[in-house]
Amino acid sequence: MTRCRPSDQWTGVLVTGSANGGWLTRARRHSRWLLLALPAAVLLAVGLAVVPDQPSDDRGVSAARLTALFDRYGDTSGRWNGADRTASVTLPDGRTLWLFSDTFLGPIQPDGSRPRTAPLINNSAVVQQGDELRETVHGGSAADPASLVPPPAADQFYWIADATVAGQSLQVLVNRYRRTGSGPLDHALLGTALATFALPALTPTGLRPLPLGSGISWGSELLHDGGHTYVYGTETVGQSRFAHVARVDGGDLAGPWEFWTGSNWSPSEEASTRLLSGVGTAYGVQRVAGRYVLVTQESNVVFSPDLVAYTANSPTGPFEGPDYLYRAPENAEGHIVYDADLHPDLARPGRLLISYNVNDLDDAVTYADAGVYRPRFVEVAWPRRRPDPADLPPPPAGLTAVADGAGHARLTWRAPRADDELRYQVHRRDVTAGQTHFVRLGEPVTGTGLSADFLVNGHEYEFRLTAVSGRGESRPSAVATMTAQVPPPPPPVGVRAVAGVAGDVALHWDPVPFVQLFRVQQRNLTTGQQDRTLVGTHTGTTATIRSLRHAQTYEFTVIAVGGGGDSQPSAPVRATAYVTPPPAPTGVTATPQPDGTIALTWNTLGPGVSYRVYRRDVTAGETRLIRPSLDTRAEHTAGQLAHDHEYEFAVTAVNSGGEGPKSAPVRARARYTPPGTAPTRLRAEPGRGSVELTWRSANPSRWYQVYRRDLTAEERQFTAEEIAVRGERATINGLRNGHEYEFAVAAVNQAGPGPLSEPVRVTPELPTPTALTATAMGSGEVRLSWRSAGPGLFYRVYLRDTTAGEAWRPDPYPVPGTSHTAVLLTRGHRYEFRVVAADGTDESRPTDPVAVVVR
Known part of the structure; x- marks a missing residue:
């Protein structure tokens, strides 16, 4: 899966250019396509409605041109080499911004493969200017890239939805997910946020969680229409997906939202109702000739290669369809397709311009051929031309559907006429799952019987048929209904475990009939773990378990998940993980900074690797490289350096298998620039x-x-x-x-x-005593008292006989406290007194004098 703190403060954007303007890396990390979910059905073939490529004009760009554009950029840019989601938005200055979710960065290898060390981030953007892709936009640095919209927490990440321009800002809806395991399906939606970027520089200015729940991933599509912006979303319930719609006034997504309830608009998201089933996590909605067309990859059938359209008179539906537009040929090559979207700003007149994404269930394929994991584009003429109903065959009759108790539906029917050229197309709707439309199953068949499978136990299904001739497809037959009876699948057999060299174990098992989903459990025998833990949910018959500890032995079991529930666990298999220490980092650079530090960068070696930077002071004659603590990113700032000293640096990579060799050394001289501003x-x-x-x-x-x-x-x-x-x-x-x-x-x-x-x-000074008083005591004595001027001080008393006209004179004895008795004074004479604080060096200013007549 992928990695991803609600925060309004986040890192900057890195924009990297290209002069040429040419997933499942780990099954546990890359899984956007698997938001498709999982009943499953036999896939079908349909006629293509593709517009042949023609030269682009100033009213749009051809699909073939866009596909070739991304292929060339992925092959030659050295920055971006593949991604999924493929949303587009036209910027005010005429540029087109392409937004992607999981993205591979860096150059590809001469043989067209993608290196295993290729950086992977959860979202990015590519800027198109004119007819060329010019820049890749992401966070972090070129050597250590990060997602354009950074993750809010270590186990979370954002996937891109759709985007719009509001004033001088780009607004991007992003959906936040949390990892729940290591498998491609192991993630949970947490909510939707709004990321904003200042134009034209695409500088990030905010990331604000929206007051929305975790049941709907909003932003599957944005449609500006009639003074509102309609925000479409996708709800995933079990194995089904449903479209929803909200709207805001004008074009500012930060304004209040209201949600379609089926009859009106409500400010409560909880009142949002489903529009239709079978959509993807991304789909397109466009207004054409007064009607609204919704284009999606058909998700009522898992891994369907079909792109379909639904139409309505309103942005809120009700939607009719599906119309089958295009069958992606990559499915026949063993790949999967997903996330169809529309690009009306770039489409040529009379055409729908559709993008879709391609991937493979085996991550080795996406590494061996970097071109697999890139967007494709196709054009379809719209509106469609309809055949004359008089030319169509009559529908089949007498359709029956019977559950055979072994997980199948036995269908039989009568031919509408004696015609050897007629074929029959089966359509199915899962009533229990809430499917709103029938979906085609497989390819048209001959004869008058069929066994339909990939059913869910206890679900009610509706079936209907159409007759297909060379002139077109008939109206549908009457509906036949049945409730499926599906037993649990048998446990997988033939489970094998092969340890890799990067803390990974590859598991393989034999296919289980009518099962496409498997759960893998593990326990660590080295640590004495007793209970098995779920480590991933996988499709197909392979899984790669990663992040295992070096030299520790693990036990694995596999469970098949079918329409009848979970199987018993397979027989356990064991493997001991092995982690090869990483190679030496490459591309190490050392750049002096004005503050006397030296900034080091190098090419990242991917996740699960830390780095150790060694250094020595060449000027001081040091001969041994000093090893500091680990860095988790491919960058380091060396500080506490001596001015004008030359330093040598080397970098090693560290994983659980140990520390690899040192990189080639680099040198730089530390130079401080005197501070330029005064306090x-x-x-x-x-x-x-x-x-x-x-x-x-x-x-x-x-x-x-x-x-x-x-x-x-x-x-x-x-x-x-x-x-x-x-x-x-x-x-x-x-x-x-x-x-x-x-x-x-x-x-x-x-x-x-x-x-x-x-x-x-x-002017520093000693504090002056306060509250001086003098009281005549008789017998020629006067009692003095005052308040302390502070700790650590003593006092000197000054006095004078004003009757005799004396000058001020000090009492010969210092006073440690705050009182003193003056003695041997002349009775009947008037005396004045004042007190100073002293510390043995200086005296404070004196108090105001006090006078008393001696008795």
Whole structure:
């Protein structure tokens, strides 16, 4: 499956260009097509309604041209080599933006294969300008790419829905999924979000979860019509898929939504009703000649190669059909097709321009041929020409359907006439599953009997027939109804387990009749695990289990899931996982940065790999590479480097099998550029022989040098403090109280200091005692008391006999507390007292004097 935090803040976009303008990598990671779900039926052949390719004109582009465009870009761009979903939106400047979900990046190999190390992201975009694809847009970096819309959590991811332009913004609906296991079907829808990008640069500006539930994946299609934007969605229930529709006023998807209830519109998503069954996770809706045509890959039958159309007089239906438009030939080659969509802005007149995606159940195929996993385009004439009813054969009669108890429906009928050229087309509808339309089963047959299979136990089915001649297809016969009786399938046999070299085990088993879905269980024998755990749900008869621990032994069993339920587990098989240490990383680059760091990048080796960066200081004569901690991304910033020193770096890759060899070494010289801006808003708060400085800067975590000069001592030059400080605050001690100082601050690094800030002046001083009182005690004594000026201080008492005209004189003894008794004073004389705080070096300003007459 794939990887994917609700957040409005996310990484930037990487846009990479191409001069030429040429999935299931792991069964557990790439599974958009498997949102198709799983009853199953025999596939049929239909006549093609394809328009032959003609040169494109200024009114559209041909399907063949678009298919070739993506093939060439995938082969030659070196950036994008395959993806699925294929939504398009025309930008205001005339460019076309193609949006994709699971995307392979990087160049392909000369033989046309895709390297196993090809980066895979969950969503991306490609920009078309004129007749050429020019740019690939994604997050992260070229060496270590990330999804355009980043995952909200480690076990979650976003898949692209549809997009529109609103004002100067691109709005993209994205659906959020959570991984529930390692198999291609093991994911669960969590909700829908709206990603926005500023135009024209496609800069991400927001990612907002919408107030929607997890039952419908919204954005299968957007249709602007009649002052509204209609938002189509897909509901998956068991093995069936149903279309829904909502709408917003105008073209802004951030506005309030309302949902079609079957008769009117409601603001409640819970009131949304189903329009029809059989749609894909992506489909197209377009207005043509006053009617609405919905084009989808036929999902009423699993893995159907058929593209079909339904029509209605309103965007909300009811829809009639299906009309069979096209059978994708890739199905006959063993591939699967899915996610049909319409591109009306690019279509030529009188045609529907349809894209669809191709994949393979065996991921080895998508690696061996990179061209498999790319969009295809086809054109279909529309509206369709209908045959004259008078030329059509009459419908068959007497159709009966009987359950045989072994999982089949036995159909019989009577021929409408004796005509050896007539053939008969079977149509089926699963009533219990809620299918709204009949679907063709297989190819037309001769004779008057047929056994239909791939049924679900207890489901009620309706069958009908049409007669097919060279002139066309008759009206349908009367409906025959039956309830299926399907026993559980037998357990798979012939299970084999083959260990790979990357912590993977490939499982193979023999086919089980009428079963296309299997569940794989495992338990770790090395750790003593007792209970089996489900590790994946798979289609076909192969599965690759990954992320196993090196040298640990695992036991596997397989369960077949059929129309009658689950089989018993298969006989267990065992395998011991092996992980080969990864090769040396390639493409290592080292780029000096202005802040003295060196930025390292290299080519990613894919998921499950970490990296270790080694370095040595060549200038300092180091001979041994120092090994730091692991990095999880293909990038590293080397810091704490010495200015103008040359460093050598090498990189290794590490997985559970160990550490691989070192890369080719690269060298770079660390150079710091002195800071270019001065700190601002310098403030100084005086203290006792100290000053508390604060300031502001663009980089509060950098280092700063404080400068000072003593203006009272008539110092002319600033002197730098001995030790630089980090952050935006510094305390300067050892100052003279009462002296006026001037301070300035500069950012500093190994290349030296930057410009000085605006200076600030301040005078440190001791605090002054307060609340001084004096009380005459008699016998020539006066009692003094005051409030403390702070810890660590003592006090000096000053006095004078104003009656005798004395000057101020200090009491000879310092006072450690906050009270003092003056003695041997002259009775009847008036005295004044004041107190200062002292620290052994300086004294504070004195208190206001207090007077008292001695008794």
